[in-house]
Amino acid sequence: TMTVALARSSARDVTVVPNRLGYRSSPTLVGFAEHGAQRLLGSDAVALSTMCPSCVISDPRALLGVPLAAARNAQGSRVVGAFNHTLVPSDPASRGTARVTPPASLLVEHSGADPFDAEELVAMLLEDAATGAGSGGSGGDKPESCTIAVPPWWTQQQRHAMLAAAHIAGLRNPSLVSEAAAAALQLSHRYPPGPRGQKVPAPKTVAIVSVGARTSFAALVRFSHRTQRTKVEMLQLEWEDDGAAGGRAVDTAVALRAATWGALTGGTAADHKATSGASWFGRSKRNNSTDTDMKHTNTDKVARREIGEVYTLLGSPKSAAKLNAAARKAKEVLSANREATVSVNSFAPNGADLSAKVTRREMEAAAEDAIARAASPLRRLLARRALGSKPAKAVDAIEIIGGGARVPSIQAALSAVAEEFGVAKGSSGDALGRHLNMEEAVAMGAAAVALNATYARGGKANTKGGGKRAQQIAAASAAAAASAPLLVDSYSHSIHLLVGRSTEPFELFKSGTQLPQRHVIEVPAVNDDIEVHLVEAAKPAGSGNSGSDKNGPSLAGGGSRLPASVGASRSGFDPAPFAGYQITGVKSAVQAFAKTEETARTKRAAKRDKDKKSGKGKSSEKDRAVEEGDAAPLPTSIGLLLHFAFNRQGLVVLEKAMVSPTEKTKPPTEKLALLDLAGAAQAPASNGVDKSGSKRGARIYQPQPMTAAQRRRGAGVLAALRDRDARRAAADAAVSELERDILALRQR
Structure with missing residues (x-):
């Protein structure tokens, strides 16, 4: 389901926005009516889903960033019941994702309708949600910022796909946050910094357990305080994502x-x-x-x-x-x-x-x-937390969220795990906290993230000029941002780097890396253009990604692993890199470096000759070492500095590649260009060789994010559907007006 929450900067509050039927959440359904192919979204498509299942596409989010083969495998097992449509290759096929054939009801109306990308289907739901949020606000426009909560174990491809859907839907300033972090931010109100001037409260460690429709997770969160601001840190995460734990x-x-x-x-x-x-x-x-x-x-x-x-x-x-x-x-x-x-x-x-x-x-x-699997993430999390310390100190509290957590048998299983590890019971006599609205906590936390981002952006935008009013707005925004809780999200998988044709990965970011993060690594002795690739890896052995723990009892469930949807083995490395870059201009940089070094050597040699002629040539050991170095051949390679950034959305990117400086000379001024190999892989190739000169098939980048052109095409699809809906609504209104006129004439 999808829950929409709206945060108003003027009132500094967060409220849930009901849908058109008055419900506070909507199922993720996209339907086309059996007669006339009227488009129905969310709750409007519920009745249609039972009368004509083939007319409704259910939960398209499950297809975001998923390879075609993995999507078809899922369709043959656990997804086919809720997803009764044919999957076809993406366009272009090199993207590696799945498209959904239009429902038969739409094909009857428009026989030439193209298959839908998953991003387009999700964009329909996001656009409908943003429209409802706008009508729930004061101006009726789409919100200034939009934060979408995603499962904390989502991969790079899935996060890119969700952002692409947000751009297709026309959302303003879209961003992502993990569901665990959003719930933790909402829970932070229970751990305030305390009155000014008094002792700062001690940090608290809380396990947030979510049981949803198909998945469950347990996240370890630490609440600490800096003066009058609460810091919310995501520490550890365990999850079950195979559809059998919700x-x-x-x-x-x-x-x-x-x-x-x-x-x-x-x-x-x-x-x-x-x-x-x-x-x-x-x-x-x-x-x-x-x-x-x-x-x-x-x-x-x-x-x-x-x-x-x-x-x-x-x-x-x-x-x-x-x-x-x-x-x-x-x-x-x-x-x-x-x-x-x-x-x-x-x-x-x-x-x-x-x-x-x-x-x-x-x-x-x-x-x-299913009940045992729902509780297994909490068991693994507490088992990891208790290693090396007394079980009674595992966590300070447990908070449960998610619609599945309302099932009494699931609550009983979670309580049994908490009692096993000695978690202190609350005033109600139970270790499970129920202080948050189970279904709405994540949405309200995501809205708070969007509000905080708006405060930060508003303060920066109005700092320079604009008069007294602008300065007042900037000051108010800065004050609100400074008092809001500081959220530090994390990424569940580790990111590894492959340089050139190497098969030995280098761990770039560990699992559980806090966001945002930057990292610079040096690649020595490079003499030609090289390729670097990024892959995701499961948590290392012994970190909870196995079904049992050597220090404890057998644990139910498959454990926290790479999602099966990435098309990889359920543990270890994803065989397909999610990103690749070709660093070009290395030869020119080597030549410039050699020329710079040669010029420096010539100057040093001239200075030594001059000193000898003038009788000042007293050389030290350092001078002799420099002279010996100058006699060596000119350098034929350089060192590279690769600057990687891990942003708040949980996305990794290679920002730039620079020449590593040396003690003798400054780095050359030639800039090293970066070519996105994953994007080039979607471009037409000639004789199997792409524009970068790389042979196709050496590295497979699938699934791949949408390009800007593909996003524009998706936006065009939504615009055409909106226009079609508007024409249908106008025609229905005209018919209704005509019927009223006929009824009035009959009454006369």
């Missing part, structure tokens, strides 16, 4: 339970047993079934899949969509009650209805693996 996995367990043991009644043919013990899959219900029996009815292969497994078994996307919706409602009922009924009309191919009673105990037994 509320959707519990929905699947309930759906499988209902589909397996529910009663089928009615229908046009008696090809099923219409008894309460009938099973859709042909298994007879045992009267003396136990919890153990129930767990074994769902094998691990089925239990760990999304509702797509049910789609495959049923062969009817509409029936599976209705079953999934009914299972989700039953799960919500079971959060407060001991029993719920799953009812689906026209479930079977012959029109039979499905009805099944599910108890909370049965749901917990069926979803046992």
Whole structure:
């Protein structure tokens, strides 16, 4: 789902903006109505998703920055249930991403409609959210700044893709923040610096646990204080991202339970047993079934899949969509009650209805693996934290967020982990804190990040000139920025550097690097143009990326690894670099360096000859060493200084390459040019050689971010759809006006 929060600089408050239907969150759905192909977004497409699943594209964010092969693999396992469309290669295919074929309802209306890039689909949702936020503000315009919260384990490609979607949507000053950091910023209000003049409070370490629809994570946060400002630092992170550790996995367990043991009644043919013990899959219900029996009815292969497994078994996307919706409602009922009924009309191919009673105990037994996986990030985080210290000092508190954290069985599993590691209980008798709105904390924290960025930008923009009013605005912005909490986000994966054809990576930034960050490295003895490549790597062994810990019990779940969506092995290095640069002009720099050195040697030799003739030629050991050095051959290589930057968005870039200075001479003035090899890989090639002279296939850069031209094309797609929506709305308004006139005439 998507939640939109708005921060007003005038009132310095943050509020959640309801959508058009009044809901405080919207599902990430993009639909085109079955008749007329009217575009429906978010909550407007919910009803359509059950009546015509093929008309709705669900959760396009899951495709951002994902290679085509990985997207198709996911479609065949856990995504197909919520994503029922054909994936085709990107345009150009060298981008390596997937495009989504338009729903059949749109193709009927526009047979020549092109497939959608994932960035375009996400941009539709972002544009709709920004429009709603603008109408919720005072001026009706799009917000001045927009901060989008993303999963903290997202890769470089995924972050680039989200920013591209924001640019396509026309958002102003878009930025990214991790969901963990956004929630931590919202929680910082519970840890104020204290009254001025009193002792500064001691730092507090808090574990924030989030359980969402498909994933869960546990983040370690430290709250400290500098005078009257709170500092929020992201320290460590553990996560489960394979789709089997969230509320959707519990929905699947309930759906499988209902589909397996529910009663089928009615229908046009008696090809099923219409008894309460009938099973859709042909298994007879045992009267003396136990919890153990129930767990074994769902094998691990089925239990760990999304509702797509049910789609495959049923062969009817509409029936599976209705079953999934009914299972989700039953799960919500079971959060407060001991029993719920799953009812689906026209479930079977012959029109039979499905009805099944599910108890909370049965749901917990069926979803046992999903519940354990939801709690496994917290277990791994506390296990790492407790190494070398007493478990009782692992963390000061635990805070839970996310819609999946409302499930009582998941809360019980988290409480058991907290008790195991000796986390202190609160006043309520439980170690789990519930001080934040579980569904809205991340959105409100992201809005606060955007507000703080606006303060900082406003102060800088109005510092120079502009009169008294501008100076007042600058002073107010600077004061607000200085008093706001200082957020220090971090990056979950490590970034490694490959120089030239080397296969030995150099660790450039460690996992957990705090943002922003800069790093300069020296590459010695370079005599020609070289290529450097950046790759992402999983956390090192022993850092929680395995399923068990040698110092503790076996840990459920797959562990914190590179996302499967990057197309890499789930641990170790991503085989495809996410960025590459060719440093050109090295030969010219070497020649200039040699010429400069030759000139310096000539001057030193002339000075020595002059001193000898005048009788002042008393040479020291240092002078003799310089003279011996001057007798050596001129240099044929140089050292390079590579300046890397890790910005607040969590994106790494090579800013510049410079010649390393020496003790004898200043570096030459020739600038070294940088060619983005990843961008060049998308350009047309001739005879397999791109403009850089590099052979295609030596390094594969996939998936790749959108170029500026591709973003402009995406913006054109959205503009055409907006124009189409406006024409349709005008036509509908004209028809409504005509109907009112006809009704008025009839009443006369």
